[in-house]
Amino acid sequence: MPQGSSPVSRRPATRLLAALSLSLATLAPTLTPGLALAADDMHFDQPEAFATLKKAVGYFDEMDTLPEEAWISRDQASARSDMDEMIEEAMQALDVPELSTLRSTYRQVEDKIRESRREISELKEKRILAPDTEVSTLTRFTPTDTLREFTASTRGDYDLLIAAHEKNITDYQGELTTLEGKLAARLEEIGITLTPDQVQVWLSSVVGDDVLTMSVVFASIKSVAQQLAELTRDSGENLDYARRYYGMVVMLHRMIVTMQQDFITRVDDEVLPQLQGFADEAEATTRDARALIKQGGSRESLENNIRANALTLKTINLYRSLVSEQRDRVKTSLTKSQRELAVATNTYRTVKLSAHVADLIRQGVKTFDTLAGLQVPVATSFENSAMREEFRKLTERMQQAK
Template sequence: MARLSLVLTLMLGTSALAAAPALAQAAAAGDEPPVLAREAPATPAAADAGKPDPGELWKQLREPLTGVLENQEDPGWLRAIRPGRGEALLNDAVEILAVGRGVQLRDEIRSRQARITELRGQVSEWRLQVPAAPPASDGAMGQLSDMMRTTRTDLEAKIATAEQEIAENETQLGILKTEFRASLEKLGIKLEGAQVDGLLAMATGDDLVSLYSVYDNLRSVNQTLLHATIAADESIETAKRYYGLYTVMVQLALHMHQEFLGKVDEQYLPKLEEIVAQTRTLKAETEIALLNESDARRRTVLERNLAAQDLNLKVGEIYRQRLIDQRAQIEGAMAPLEAELATAQNTLKTVQSSSAILSMMRSSGEGFAVLMQIEIPPLRPFENQDMQRAFEDLTRTLQGPGT
């Protein structure tokens, strides 16, 4: 079983950050009562190629995270008249955190794959037009006439150009996938070359890459805040404020799991079932037409259609099972997050001294060195190119607005 280990250690870093004292002083020097520093300086960790600066991330995160915390502290009647505010703020935080080299490469790969699909469609259309297209004319008058129409030579030139662009895009795709694989390994996702295609071909592949990226960035931001808190003065309100934000970060982790389950349950699986049902109906119609057809040419077309429909049904069933397996793994990983959130919130309400909070924060890593560890079912290589393309086509449909 291919193991994709996602390690989220939100609270404890192995080395103090050089930026922590400055952040702590900024927090202590503010005129406003116990609020966080408005920005965290850049840290050495941000120097990694493609890795967002945790200080810059914190600038953007401060508003939605503190908003979630304040929303939780609001009286019930105020929360009742602003339903959905907390969830909207969590979604804002996810959008800010879902950045990094892995996400950038994933988007570049998607863009090139879409271009290749577009070009292949154009080539197929042009090939159908070639037999009926007029040949290129000789002589000056004929060439002038050809300027007003599309000749067979024109179509063949378009096809050649498109095929060259397809080849160039496929070469670049190979390079991007190699870099993508390396970026995923830095996030804790270890895949073989063929398994990268399996991840990218699934609709949930985008969600999983975002999930890993969010946690990697969340860990960096929280490490900065943790060391700043430990370096700060003994103000109970300041310490509780920082720890309150830690509870929001754990809540954000749980929120992402819930969003993943929601997409699978409310979007991917229902759409997939509809597509499979439509394919089964079409297959039945094709089988009836084949029984009643005697023309050899038309029978050949129908047999090819039937083979394509069988492939789509096979892919649909494999796709469905992979969605169900991934859903089960993500749901199973929620239990430690729920337990950690409950413990953190209870601690925040119970502890009455800053020294107790700081002591608990220093040792928190011991309690959940591996807060979340997900085992994704094996991403088996595709049997052939046709199956991979069928998976990719199905993913584009599942991620689209409708079937």
């Protein structure tokens, strides 16, 4: 705005009224409301999980009655697709609501931090072009930051707004720390031991939700298998019920294999190639900077660039090590999972005695416990806040590349 022009005259009253309406929606507390959830939220949706697993068994049985391929009528591929859809729904039902809500809230707070940083950048740009004077009277007495963004006209006004956004970021970061602690405590309740700092690493990664969801669903799977063992025992000599319950265990095996295969594919086909691309880019930039120094370029600026790239490369190595080690753990577990699925499938088709089924399901509980132990989340922490921030930036770049 040119020196001496009136900010009020250039902003009609209607614009301020519109801004006032907008600001009314923002008068509630900025941070996310407290997460006081019912105790039941620490349990998965058991009725939904059982219902969808039962449907999956029905489609699995149907495959034996269908042709392998058919042009018009239903075939094995159709039944398999329906079965896999039910397994996917059961997987969602086996997630724990509170843990899912905490992870979702964490993402929302991260989004707010990114938005605040974006707004700070825009405000700094506007500040450069504004008159170099103190906070204007209009902005000083404007009640909310939302309205102030409409009335701001001086560098003092923009300084006020920038300070407000920076405070918001500090508050949001405090909320992230709180959420990390809550998640660590809740995970501990279902047998998954990670410190808040280690939870932070996974929540900051592009595969964090996959890793934590797998761990939570594994815990729920063990619980389902234990309940199926009890149901089988209570069914007495009713082989039809016993076979159905064992069929549901087979579906749990199939669910585990699906989760593991999907995770390995994502790491190998998406995450690691992206990280390699970032590393190649940082190395090329470093080489260019060194060449420019030799040619007489600004040493201070170029050495700063080299140091920044060194941090990026160090963080990429941490990222690559983290996801590669977790992938290798899942691969080790997958080898056993595939074998157990094949055995369970064969056994399901040949089982004749309900008492035998009860023993088989109890063995399955032990197997699920072993599989979960083979792929516990890698435990690591950030060396410092600079590496943590660089890690988040890499994650954001990968998410934007989708």
